Amino acid sequence: MEVNIIKFVEITKKTAKDKGTTINQMLIACGLNKSFIYDIEKKGAVPSVENIAKIANHLNVSIDYLLGRTEKRNVETTDNDDFSDVLIASYGDPREYTEEELEEIKAFARFVKSKREDKK
Numbered sequence: 001m002e003v004n005i006i007k008f009v010e011i012t013k014k015t016a017k018d019k020g021t022t023i024n025q026m027l028i029a030c031g032l033n034k035s036f037i038y039d040i041e042k043k044g045a046v047p048s049v050e051n052i053a054k055i056a057n058h059l060n061v062s063i064d065y066l067l068g069r070t071e072k073r074n075v076e077t078t079d080n081d082d083f084s085d086v087l088i089a090s091y092g093d094p095r096e097y098t099e100e101e102l103e104e105i106k107a108f109a110r111f112v113k114s115k116r117e118d119k120k
Contacts, residue, residue: 007068008052009040015059015066015073030054 016026027036032051039045049063056063061073097105 004068005040005046008047008066009037011066011068012037012055012059015061019059026055026058030058 012026013023016023021029023037024034027034030051032054033039036047036051040047052063052066056066059066062070064070065073
């Protein structure tokens with residue numbers, strides 16, 4: 001399936017607005033250059049999967065949603081999804097970590113979730 005980069009920009013802008021953030025705020029939070037969107041729109045730059053993932057994570061939507069491949073905003077995960085906590089906590093590929101490091105990342109993710117639950 002071919003990716004429509006202009007559609008990615010449109011969906012990203014709309015989603016950021018829906019989430020109450022500006023494009024600049026989002027780009028800063030994702031560690032991306034302020035010209036990221038401009039470069040795509042005006043210069044034909046193609047964003048990396050890593051940068052699309054950063055934006056998707058920040059906006060709490062799936063990559064497929066940002067690319068216009070689905071209308072479902074969020075990724076569905078199950079309790080059996082061993083890597084969901086790792087992906088959220090590491091912004092990376094779980095295969096890059098040792099088993100011990102993966103357990104630490106999972107433990108940290110559980111800790112963060114428990115803090116949120118304690119506030120309720």
